[in-house]
Amino acid sequence: MAKEEYHPLFETRRGSGKFMYITFSFSVFVGICSIWIYRLNYISEEFEDGNWIVWIGLLFAELWFGFYWFLHQNLRWNPIFRQPLPQVLSQSRYEHMLPKVDIFVCTADPEIEPPIMVINTVLSVIAYDYPAEKLSVYLSDDAGSDVTFYAMLEASEFAKHWLPFCKRFKVEPRSPNAYFKTVNLDIYPNDAKEVFAIKKLYQEMENRVENASKLGKVPKEAYSNYKEFSQWDSYSSKRDHDTILQILLHRKDLNARDEDGFVMPTLVYMAREKRPHFPHNFKAGAMNSLIRVSSMISNGKIILNVDCDMYSNNSQSLRDALCFFMDEDKDGFGGPMYIGTGCFHRRDVLCGRKFDKQYRNDWNNNANEENINHMIEASLQDMEEKSKPLASCTYEENTSWGKEMGLLYGCAVEDIVTGLSILCKGWRSVYYNPTRKAFLGLSPTTLPEALVQHKRWSEGGFQILLSKFSPVWYAYGLISPGLQLAYCHYNMWVLNSFPTLYYCIIPSLFLLKGIPLFPQISSPWFIPFAYLIVGNSTYSLIEFLRVGGTIKGWWNDLRMWLYKRTSSYLFAFVDTMLKLIGFSNSGFIISTKVAEENVSQRYEKEIMEFGNSSPMLILLATIAMLNLFCLVGVLLKEVVLSGKGYGIFETMLLQVLLSGVLVVLNIPIYQGLFMRKDKGRMPISVAVKSTTLALSACVLFSALG
Numbered sequence: 001m002a003k004e005e006y007h008p009l010f011e012t013r014r015g016s017g018k019f020m021y022i023t024f025s026f027s028v029f030v031g032i033c034s035i036w037i038y039r040l041n042y043i044s045e046e047f048e049d050g051n052w053i054v055w056i057g058l059l060f061a062e063l064w065f066g067f068y069w070f071l072h073q074n075l076r077w078n079p080i081f082r083q084p085l086p087q088v089l090s091q092s093r094y095e096h097m098l099p100k101v102d103i104f105v106c107t108a109d110p111e112i113e114p115p116i117m118v119i120n121t122v123l124s125v126i127a128y129d130y131p132a133e134k135l136s137v138y139l140s141d142d143a144g145s146d147v148t149f150y151a152m153l154e155a156s157e158f159a160k161h162w163l164p165f166c167k168r169f170k171v172e173p174r175s176p177n178a179y180f181k182t183v184n185l186d187i188y189p190n191d192a193k194e195v196f197a198i199k200k201l202y203q204e205m206e207n208r209v210e211n212a213s214k215l216g217k218v219p220k221e222a223y224s225n226y227k228e229f230s231q232w233d234s235y236s237s238k239r240d241h242d243t244i245l246q247i248l249l250h251r252k253d254l255n256a257r258d259e260d261g262f263v264m265p266t267l268v269y270m271a272r273e274k275r276p277h278f279p280h281n282f283k284a285g286a287m288n289s290l291i292r293v294s295s296m297i298s299n300g301k302i303i304l305n306v307d308c309d310m311y312s313n314n315s316q317s318l319r320d321a322l323c324f325f326m327d328e329d330k331d332g333f334g335g336p337m338y339i340g341t342g343c344f345h346r347r348d349v350l351c352g353r354k355f356d357k358q359y360r361n362d363w364n365n366n367a368n369e370e371n372i373n374h375m376i377e378a379s380l381q382d383m384e385e386k387s388k389p390l391a392s393c394t395y396e397e398n399t400s401w402g403k404e405m406g407l408l409y410g411c412a413v414e415d416i417v418t419g420l421s422i423l424c425k426g427w428r429s430v431y432y433n434p435t436r437k438a439f440l441g442l443s444p445t446t447l448p449e450a451l452v453q454h455k456r457w458s459e460g461g462f463q464i465l466l467s468k469f470s471p472v473w474y475a476y477g478l479i480s481p482g483l484q485l486a487y488c489h490y491n492m493w494v495l496n497s498f499p500t501l502y503y504c505i506i507p508s509l510f511l512l513k514g515i516p517l518f519p520q521i522s523s524p525w526f527i528p529f530a531y532l533i534v535g536n537s538t539y540s541l542i543e544f545l546r547v548g549g550t551i552k553g554w555w556n557d558l559r560m561w562l563y564k565r566t567s568s569y570l571f572a573f574v575d576t577m578l579k580l581i582g583f584s585n586s587g588f589i590i591s592t593k594v595a596e597e598n599v600s601q602r603y604e605k606e607i608m609e610f611g612n613s614s615p616m617l618i619l620l621a622t623i624a625m626l627n628l629f630c631l632v633g634v635l636l637k638e639v640v641l642s643g644k645g646y647g648i649f650e651t652m653l654l655q656v657l658l659s660g661v662l663v664v665l666n667i668p669i670y671q672g673l674f675m676r677k678d679k680g681r682m683p684i685s686v687a688v689k690s691t692t693l694a695l696s697a698c699v700l701f702s703a704l705g
């Protein structure tokens, strides 16, 4: 008998332009080396002037920038593009082999993460184009909020209409909120009635949920209608309650059918047990409880994790992802990091399994279903009762959960460290960036929130560098050197803060004083500096435009790059050190997902939002003011007052340029400090503090010998 023909489920294409990039990167390397030589060469001369300490500082900064540049070179040397072939997967011979998929959504605070947003995410993933009996959606609610639970009850009812509607009209995206915002009724001239009807249903539900959110409690009639709320009887606070577990939809429940009478995916609400004296390990703890609880209820072989602030934008992406899992033909030499949301895993892998050559995608084999086999007879209530202990505070005591199994604990970026450990166990990951985005979500809309989020990320990365799982030593020999470098690049974000701060402050102060720290235009050493500035900015701009960005976007990105490096990363470094010596504890500051009306309006208009005073803002404003003073000071002194003309551009062009670029990048800060009247401006106190600090620095520095 002929062997069944092999049809690949995805294609891999190597990117072009590799040779050009390598040539360019070699020329940059030569430029970097020239700068190092220049610095070393002139340090000895500076010994006499007494400025050598400053030059050594510059040398270190330039050594660091060069080294850091090297870390990410290989990332661009071997770009790979993937294309799943879901049409092959949907052939009937695959259809019966499709594995069960469990989707985990996490939420942690009904005020920061509004229940209506959470259920929109839930509805978007429960509506994936996938066999209902193979799909299960779990919500972990780390706040144990009865309002979120109420919203889930409402969502499970609404889903009975939403799922058939999505199927009938091939709706995209399947988050009702996102869909109704964009739906064009002209496409459905004959069915407008149906669209209106479902929209009305949604809006009614939205009203009920939002009212409950506003009041902060569930309406009385709902409490009496649903006996499930009795689980909150023993609830005392977000940090102190029993496990609350509710199977909201399940094929065993005959009421859990959609309006056309079809079985629906499984839907479960879980708030794991919380006690004040037990560390709960934030999202990693929530995920691990979900892994265990789901193993009793559905035990899907594939797990998808999405944050509550990210909805599925494409009902087909589950099938796309499966193409990568179900094809035996593995290739690639590393793969991207696991970044918290929108990532598919094998359950086995999340549970700590190592890769071995014998491992086969045995999608039909139900042998390891023992977890749920004994549940076949069980009632839903039994199932819930049997699963609850798996979400208790004490369950993980003396186990390897959080250490070798599940998501790892103790790191501010549980996803990245877990992903690294998975790759070290021999697994490969695949990055797929489809034309129609698979997930869309929210990111902070104000500068302080963005900075806090980046502080958490960079701090987490740095923790990994210093941890047992460091990409430098732990990963050595376990993952490819290229991947190791890539992880180092990410894990060393915070170290950029010092050289960047140095470059943002020292050359400007010396400019004010009229002391050159860089070669003058006529010197041959000017060339490598000019080449690197022009070459690198052009390259980064082209890269940005090629992935669909705009020039303005690129410029804003550069600005954020500066702000992150000079504030978030510095504070992350300090905090990591304090934690190391035991002065502070880990936390997880959840990023805000709701913005006030006027904040959103400014965001739409692309006006930067500052808000309350914070040490990070003061630091940014001080650097901005300092550069403004230095630049204006030197121009006044040299060009206007002393009438020396433009000689300064000849001798100190690079310093003028550096200060100048910093001033232009900081324009939104000056506006926020002095020109704006709206609520999003910089607080007066920040203006006073930063101006005083910057002015004193300039005056003191000029006065010093």
Ligand SMILES: O=c1ccn([C@@H]2O[C@H](COP(=O)(O)OP(=O)(O)O[C@H]3O[C@H](CO)[C@@H](O)[C@H](O)[C@H]3O)[C@@H](O)[C@H]2O)c(=O)[nH]1
Residues within 6 Å of the ligand: 106, 107, 108, 109, 113, 140, 142, 281, 282, 283, 286, 306, 307, 308, 309, 339, 340, 341, 412, 413, 414, 415, 416, 453, 457, 460, 588, 589, 590, 591, 592
């Ligand atoms: O104690 C907690 C704290 C947070 N979360 C959830 O974690 C998710 C991410 O939190 P968010 O405040 O949105 O942080 P982000 O910085 O946007 O998250 C990014 O960075 C995190 C840390 O690396 C990853 O976990 C996320 O998946 C990734 O999207 C949200 O769904 C939260 O509800 C919990 O479940 N329990």
Ligand SMILES: [Mn+2]
Residues within 6 Å of the ligand: 307, 309, 442, 443, 591
């Ligand atoms: Mn988020």
